[in-house]
Amino acid sequence: DTEVTQTPKHLVMGMTNKKSLKCEQHMGHRAMYWYKQKAKKPPELMFVYSYEKLSINESVPSRFSPECPNSSLLNLHLHALQPEDSALYLCASSQGQRQNTGELFFGEGSRLTVL
Amino acid sequence: GQQLNQSPQSMFIQEGEDVSMNCTSSSIFNTWLWYKQDPGEGPVLLIALYKAGELTSNGRLTAQFGITRKDSFLNISASIPSDVGIYFCAGQNNDMRFGAGTRLTVKP
Numbered sequence: 001d002t003e004v005t006q007t008p009k010h011l012v013m014g015m016t017n018k019k020s021l022k023c024e025q026h027m028g029h030r031a032m033y034w035y036k037q038k039a040k041k042p043p044e045l046m047f048v049y050s051y052e053k054l055s056i057n058e059s060v061p062s063r064f065s066p067e068c069p070n071s072s073l074l075n076l077h078l079h080a081l082q083p084e085d086s087a088l089y090l091c092a093s094s095q096g097q098r099q100n101t102g103e104l105f106f107g108e109g110s111r112l113t114v115l
Numbered sequence: 116g117q118q119l120n121q122s123p124q125s126m127f128i129q130e131g132e133d134v135s136m137n138c139t140s141s142s143i144f145n146t147w148l149w150y151k152q153d154p155g156e157g158p159v160l161l162i163a164l165y166k167a168g169e170l171t172s173n174g175r176l177t178a179q180f181g182i183t184r185k186d187s188f189l190n191i192s193a194s195i196p197s198d199v200g201i202y203f204c205a206g207q208n209n210d211m212r213f214g215a216g217t218r219l220t221v222k223p
Contacts, residue, residue: 004157033210033211040216040218041215042203042214042215042216043203043213045210045211045212048210056209056210103160103163104160104211106159108155108156108157109155109156109157
Protein backbone atom coordinates (compact mmCIF):
# COMPACT_ATOMS: atom_id res chain seq x y z
CA ASP A 1 0.00 0.00 0.00
CA THR A 2 1.23 3.45 -0.90
CA GLU A 3 2.07 5.82 1.96
CA VAL A 4 1.04 8.79 -0.14
CA THR A 5 -2.72 9.22 0.02
CA GLN A 6 -4.66 11.11 -2.61
CA THR A 7 -8.30 12.17 -2.53
CA PRO A 8 -10.61 11.98 -4.29
CA LYS A 9 -9.74 8.94 -6.38
CA HIS A 10 -12.14 10.12 -9.10
CA LEU A 11 -13.49 13.60 -9.83
CA VAL A 12 -15.87 14.80 -12.51
CA MET A 13 -16.30 18.55 -12.84
CA GLY A 14 -17.72 21.12 -15.20
CA MET A 15 -15.67 23.89 -16.72
CA THR A 16 -17.13 26.47 -14.34
CA ASN A 17 -16.59 24.46 -11.16
CA LYS A 18 -14.00 24.99 -8.47
CA LYS A 19 -12.60 21.83 -6.92
CA SER A 20 -9.47 20.67 -5.12
CA LEU A 21 -7.29 17.60 -5.15
CA LYS A 22 -5.63 16.63 -1.89
CA CYS A 23 -2.49 14.72 -1.06
CA GLU A 24 -1.09 13.63 2.29
CA GLN A 25 2.08 11.85 3.38
CA HIS A 26 3.38 11.00 6.83
CA MET A 27 6.86 9.80 5.93
CA GLY A 28 8.52 13.02 7.04
CA HIS A 29 9.38 13.86 3.46
CA ARG A 30 10.21 17.49 2.76
CA ALA A 31 9.56 17.61 -0.98
CA MET A 32 6.18 17.09 -2.63
CA TYR A 33 5.23 17.02 -6.28
CA TRP A 34 2.28 17.21 -8.63
CA TYR A 35 2.44 15.31 -11.91
CA LYS A 36 -0.12 15.13 -14.71
CA GLN A 37 -0.45 11.92 -16.71
CA LYS A 38 -2.46 11.50 -19.89
CA ALA A 39 -3.41 8.05 -21.15
CA LYS A 40 -0.47 6.02 -22.47
CA LYS A 41 1.94 8.86 -21.65
CA PRO A 42 4.55 9.28 -18.92
CA PRO A 43 3.93 11.52 -15.92
CA GLU A 44 4.69 15.19 -16.63
CA LEU A 45 5.97 17.39 -13.84
CA MET A 46 3.75 20.30 -12.87
CA PHE A 47 4.93 21.64 -9.50
CA VAL A 48 7.54 20.91 -6.84
CA TYR A 49 7.38 22.09 -3.25
CA SER A 50 10.51 21.90 -1.16
CA TYR A 51 10.26 22.66 2.54
CA GLU A 52 6.75 24.01 1.93
CA LYS A 53 7.93 26.53 -0.65
CA LEU A 54 7.18 26.33 -4.35
CA SER A 55 10.49 25.61 -6.02
CA ILE A 56 9.44 24.51 -9.52
CA ASN A 57 6.46 25.56 -11.63
CA GLU A 58 6.67 24.02 -15.08
CA SER A 59 4.78 26.89 -16.73
CA VAL A 60 1.48 25.43 -15.64
CA PRO A 61 -1.64 27.50 -16.52
CA SER A 62 -3.01 29.56 -13.64
CA ARG A 63 -6.24 27.56 -13.61
CA PHE A 64 -4.15 25.08 -11.61
CA SER A 65 -3.16 26.53 -8.24
CA PRO A 66 -1.00 24.50 -5.85
CA GLU A 67 -0.92 24.97 -2.11
CA CYS A 68 1.25 23.39 0.57
CA PRO A 69 -0.33 24.14 3.98
CA ASN A 70 2.32 22.13 5.82
CA SER A 71 5.01 19.57 5.16
CA SER A 72 2.52 16.68 5.10
CA LEU A 73 -0.15 18.17 2.87
CA LEU A 74 -0.31 19.27 -0.73
CA ASN A 75 -3.38 20.58 -2.50
CA LEU A 76 -4.12 21.36 -6.12
CA HIS A 77 -6.94 23.86 -6.59
CA LEU A 78 -8.78 23.65 -9.89
CA HIS A 79 -10.82 26.43 -11.47
CA ALA A 80 -12.17 27.01 -14.97
CA LEU A 81 -10.58 23.86 -16.36
CA GLN A 82 -10.84 22.70 -19.94
CA PRO A 83 -11.79 19.22 -21.20
CA GLU A 84 -8.18 18.67 -22.27
CA ASP A 85 -7.19 18.94 -18.61
CA SER A 86 -8.79 15.55 -18.04
CA ALA A 87 -6.02 13.24 -16.85
CA LEU A 88 -4.63 11.27 -13.93
CA TYR A 89 -3.09 13.67 -11.42
CA LEU A 90 -0.34 12.09 -9.39
CA CYS A 91 1.08 13.35 -6.14
CA ALA A 92 4.52 12.23 -5.00
CA SER A 93 6.87 12.91 -2.14
CA SER A 94 10.56 12.46 -1.52
CA GLN A 95 12.94 12.86 1.38
CA GLY A 96 14.40 15.97 -0.19
CA GLN A 97 14.54 17.67 -3.55
CA ARG A 98 18.26 17.58 -4.05
CA GLN A 99 20.06 14.84 -5.91
CA ASN A 100 20.43 11.46 -4.29
CA THR A 101 17.64 12.10 -1.83
CA GLY A 102 14.90 11.89 -4.31
CA GLU A 103 13.35 8.48 -4.58
CA LEU A 104 9.81 9.54 -5.36
CA PHE A 105 6.91 7.73 -3.74
CA PHE A 106 3.68 8.17 -5.66
CA GLY A 107 0.08 8.12 -4.60
CA GLU A 108 -2.49 6.18 -6.58
CA GLY A 109 -3.62 9.31 -8.36
CA SER A 110 -6.82 11.29 -8.79
CA ARG A 111 -8.53 10.69 -12.10
CA LEU A 112 -10.06 13.97 -13.25
CA THR A 113 -12.68 14.30 -15.95
CA VAL A 114 -13.67 17.77 -17.11
CA LEU A 115 -16.96 17.97 -18.96
CA GLY B 116 15.49 19.97 -22.17
CA GLN B 117 16.33 16.76 -20.35
CA GLN B 118 14.66 14.32 -22.71
CA LEU B 119 14.79 10.58 -22.04
CA ASN B 120 14.52 8.10 -24.90
CA GLN B 121 13.14 4.78 -23.72
CA SER B 122 12.97 1.65 -25.83
CA PRO B 123 11.34 -0.52 -26.83
CA GLN B 124 7.94 1.12 -26.78
CA SER B 125 6.23 -2.24 -26.24
CA MET B 126 7.13 -5.89 -25.86
CA PHE B 127 5.12 -9.08 -26.23
CA ILE B 128 6.86 -12.05 -24.68
CA GLN B 129 6.19 -15.58 -23.54
CA GLU B 130 6.15 -16.42 -19.86
CA GLY B 131 9.62 -17.49 -18.75
CA GLU B 132 11.49 -15.31 -21.22
CA ASP B 133 13.94 -12.62 -20.20
CA VAL B 134 13.23 -8.95 -20.93
CA SER B 135 15.56 -6.04 -21.52
CA MET B 136 14.69 -2.35 -21.88
CA ASN B 137 16.82 0.76 -21.82
CA CYS B 138 16.85 4.49 -21.54
CA THR B 139 19.23 7.03 -23.04
CA SER B 140 19.55 10.78 -22.77
CA SER B 141 21.69 13.57 -24.14
CA SER B 142 21.84 14.95 -20.58
CA ILE B 143 23.72 13.63 -17.57
CA PHE B 144 21.63 12.49 -14.63
CA ASN B 145 22.79 12.02 -11.06
CA THR B 146 20.20 9.36 -10.31
CA TRP B 147 18.45 6.84 -12.53
CA LEU B 148 15.29 5.09 -11.39
CA TRP B 149 12.97 2.46 -12.77
CA TYR B 150 9.23 2.43 -12.00
CA LYS B 151 6.38 0.09 -12.86
CA GLN B 152 2.83 1.34 -13.29
CA ASP B 153 -0.27 -0.84 -13.31
CA PRO B 154 -3.55 0.46 -14.79
CA GLY B 155 -5.29 2.96 -12.52
CA GLU B 156 -2.37 3.08 -10.10
CA GLY B 157 0.55 5.37 -9.45
CA PRO B 158 4.09 4.36 -10.45
CA VAL B 159 5.85 2.08 -7.98
CA LEU B 160 9.61 2.31 -7.54
CA LEU B 161 11.49 -0.84 -8.58
CA ILE B 162 15.16 0.14 -8.46
CA ALA B 163 17.11 3.33 -7.78
CA LEU B 164 20.69 3.81 -9.00
CA TYR B 165 22.98 6.49 -7.59
CA LYS B 166 26.48 5.88 -8.97
CA ALA B 167 27.79 5.63 -12.50
CA GLY B 168 28.51 1.99 -13.28
CA GLU B 169 26.33 0.74 -10.45
CA LEU B 170 24.61 -2.59 -11.04
CA THR B 171 21.71 -3.35 -8.70
CA SER B 172 19.35 -6.29 -8.41
CA ASN B 173 15.92 -6.60 -6.86
CA GLY B 174 14.74 -10.20 -7.16
CA ARG B 175 14.40 -11.01 -10.84
CA LEU B 176 15.12 -7.39 -11.79
CA THR B 177 18.57 -6.04 -12.55
CA ALA B 178 19.37 -2.46 -13.52
CA GLN B 179 22.55 -0.61 -14.34
CA PHE B 180 23.55 3.06 -14.27
CA GLY B 181 25.63 3.73 -17.38
CA ILE B 182 29.23 4.87 -17.03
CA THR B 183 28.52 8.06 -18.99
CA ARG B 184 25.56 8.81 -16.65
CA LYS B 185 23.44 9.23 -19.78
CA ASP B 186 21.85 5.80 -19.91
CA SER B 187 20.43 2.92 -17.92
CA PHE B 188 18.98 -0.50 -18.61
CA LEU B 189 16.54 -2.79 -16.83
CA ASN B 190 16.49 -6.56 -17.23
CA ILE B 191 13.74 -8.86 -16.01
CA SER B 192 14.59 -12.54 -15.89
CA ALA B 193 12.15 -15.44 -16.16
CA SER B 194 9.10 -13.25 -16.71
CA ILE B 195 5.77 -14.14 -15.11
CA PRO B 196 2.24 -12.92 -15.93
CA SER B 197 2.23 -10.36 -13.09
CA ASP B 198 5.16 -8.56 -14.73
CA VAL B 199 2.61 -7.10 -17.14
CA GLY B 200 2.48 -3.31 -16.95
CA ILE B 201 4.22 -0.17 -18.08
CA TYR B 202 7.84 0.32 -17.06
CA PHE B 203 9.20 3.86 -16.89
CA CYS B 204 12.78 4.96 -16.56
CA ALA B 205 13.36 8.25 -14.77
CA GLY B 206 16.37 10.49 -14.55
CA GLN B 207 16.82 12.87 -11.68
CA ASN B 208 18.83 16.00 -11.01
CA ASN B 209 16.84 18.69 -9.18
CA ASP B 210 13.63 17.23 -10.51
CA MET B 211 12.60 13.94 -12.06
CA ARG B 212 11.89 13.32 -15.75
CA PHE B 213 10.31 10.17 -17.15
CA GLY B 214 10.88 8.19 -20.29
CA ALA B 215 7.91 7.40 -22.51
CA GLY B 216 7.51 3.93 -21.01
CA THR B 217 7.76 0.33 -22.17
CA ARG B 218 4.46 -1.56 -22.22
CA LEU B 219 5.12 -5.21 -21.36
CA THR B 220 2.70 -8.02 -22.20
CA VAL B 221 3.45 -11.53 -20.96
CA LYS B 222 1.64 -14.45 -22.56
CA PRO B 223 1.15 -17.48 -20.30
